[in-house]
Each structure stands twice: as structure tokens, then as C-alpha cells.
Amino acid sequence: MNQTSESNLRQTIVEIGQRMYQRGYVAANDGNISVRIDDDRFLTTPTGVSKGFMSPENMVVVNSENKVFSEGKPSTELPMHLFIYKERPDVMAVVHAHPPYATGFATAGLSLDKCVLAEVIVTIGTVPLAEYGTPATEELPNTLKPYIHSCDAFLMANHGVVTVGSSLMDAYFKMERVEHYANILYIAKALGGERVLSKKEVEKLYDMREAQGIKSLNPGCYACQDECIEESCVNCEVKYDTDGPDYFNEIVEKVLAAVRKL
Ligand SMILES: [Zn+2]
Numbered sequence: 387m388n389q390t391s392e393s394n395l396r397q398t399i400v401e402i403g404q405r406m407y408q409r410g411y412v413a414a415n416d417g418n419i420s421v422r423i424d425d426d427r428f429l430t431t432p433t434g435v436s437k438g439f440m441s442p443e444n445m446v447v448v449n450s451e452n453k454v455f456s457e458g459k460p461s462t463e464l465p466m467h468l469f470i471y472k473e474r475p476d477v478m479a480v481v482h483a484h485p486p487y488a489t490g491f492a493t494a495g496l497s498l499d500k501c502v503l504a505e506v507i508v509t510i511g512t513v514p515l516a517e518y519g520t521p522a523t524e525e526l527p528n529t530l531k532p533y534i535h536s537c538d539a540f541l542m543a544n545h546g547v548v549t550v551g552s553s554l555m556d557a558y559f560k561m562e563r564v565e566h567y568a569n570i571l572y573i574a575k576a577l578g579g580e581r582v583l584s585k586k587e588v589e590k591l592y593d594m595r596e597a598q599g600i601k602s603l604n605p606g607c608y609a610c611q612d613e614c615i616e617e618s619c620v621n622c623e624v625k626y627d628t629d630g631p632d633y634f635n636e637i638v639e640k641v642l643a644a645v646r647k648l
Contacts, residue, residue: 418437419479422471433461478552481558508595510539511595517529519542
């Protein structure tokens, strides 16, 4: 498919909307999808229309100032999309939905930022939990600020999920992956709790990620990177030999790094 053709982009948004609706990632008129057409024009889903029942002509054309160049009203969450495009010139598409498992984690105050599943580490990296912000206000983009340059998928507290990508399908597949990951993690927790991969194993996955040409934004364990000075990090299973000189030096280095950040 030629992603650059506007009619193809309109059609792809329709198909992604149908998939999101059929999979229960959105209910009623929830969710929104957008794509970059060129340097300053974007195509976005209209407000007040179910993502499962859209047609290509429903899409709204806007610029980076949220000025509308077509019929229809854009999604009320468009400022969040435009914020992402402004901060991340590499991003070509943004998808927002409320898939139940991932949104369940976001509602329980749990991020998806532990190194648990190999495919997720290689393809998405960590999925942080952004603070709650009132939908359709400036608060929402602000909550993404701490993570926008280091992640491609975000949980929004008490709300849902946002994913970004190099194309519409890339952003959509990240949404699928996040929800699938949350579903698996939910089952693992019911079975006694997930086991995290060791740092050594995670490093091998980082190498794989780079070999595949996937940009390493923040593939690691967001929960404990850099700051972790615990003897045994439950997130990464870092085991130190507490009698050896390496343990002491490593702790000193981590404390100094933490102090420098203050
Ligand atoms: Zn929403």
C-alpha cells in the first residue's frame, strides 16, 4: 500500500477504526486516529463518530495549529496528537483508544514498564504510566511530556492508551501489542505473578532490537533504570555479590548518579 496517497490514508484509518471497535478497544464514539499527510497537514478522525462506522470522506484535514481545512469537526483530543507530532518529527501516526486490559492497568495505577516479554522489549520497549489529565484539555498533552521523547506507547492514568508510529499500521499494531501484553500480564498475575527477565537477557534483546534497525528510544526497564540502588532489584533481578568490591563500587556510582540528577 502506498502510505503517501491521501485516499489510502483515509481508507487505512477506516479499517483501523473497524478493528479497534470490533476488538473492543473503544466503545461508542471513543478513541481517535490521526496521520501526517505532509509537513503541516494532518488527517484525523471526526468527533462524535463511532470508530467502527466511519467512511473515508468523514476524515478531517487540519494543520499544526488545529485549523480545519475540510468539512467536519476534528476529534477533541486532536491537540494531544498535534503536541506529539510537534515533539516527535519522526512520528507519522497516532492512535488513541481504551482497550480494557491496558486501561485496567492504567486505572489501577500500574505501568507496563517491567522487562517481562521478549517481543515487547524488542518492538515497543517500556510502556510508562502518564499522570491523569482531564480529557480534551491542555492537561492531557502535558502529562505525556516526561515520556514523549523516550517511548512509543503510553498508558494514561484512569483513561486509556496512546501509541505512535512510523505509519498508521505501525501505531495501530503497537496498540494491539500493548493490549495483548496487558492481557498476558493480567493472567500471569492471577497465576502468582510475573517473573522479570534478568538484565543479561534484556541486554541480548536490546542488541536484537538494534540489529533489526528499531530505534532504541527507551527499551529498558523504566521502573529501575539508573536510580536502582537496591541490593536486589525486584524489577530487574539484579543480584549483587554484597561481599565483593564490585558491589561497593556499583552502589557508589549509582548514588553519585542519583545525586547529580538532583
Ligand atoms: Zn480517550
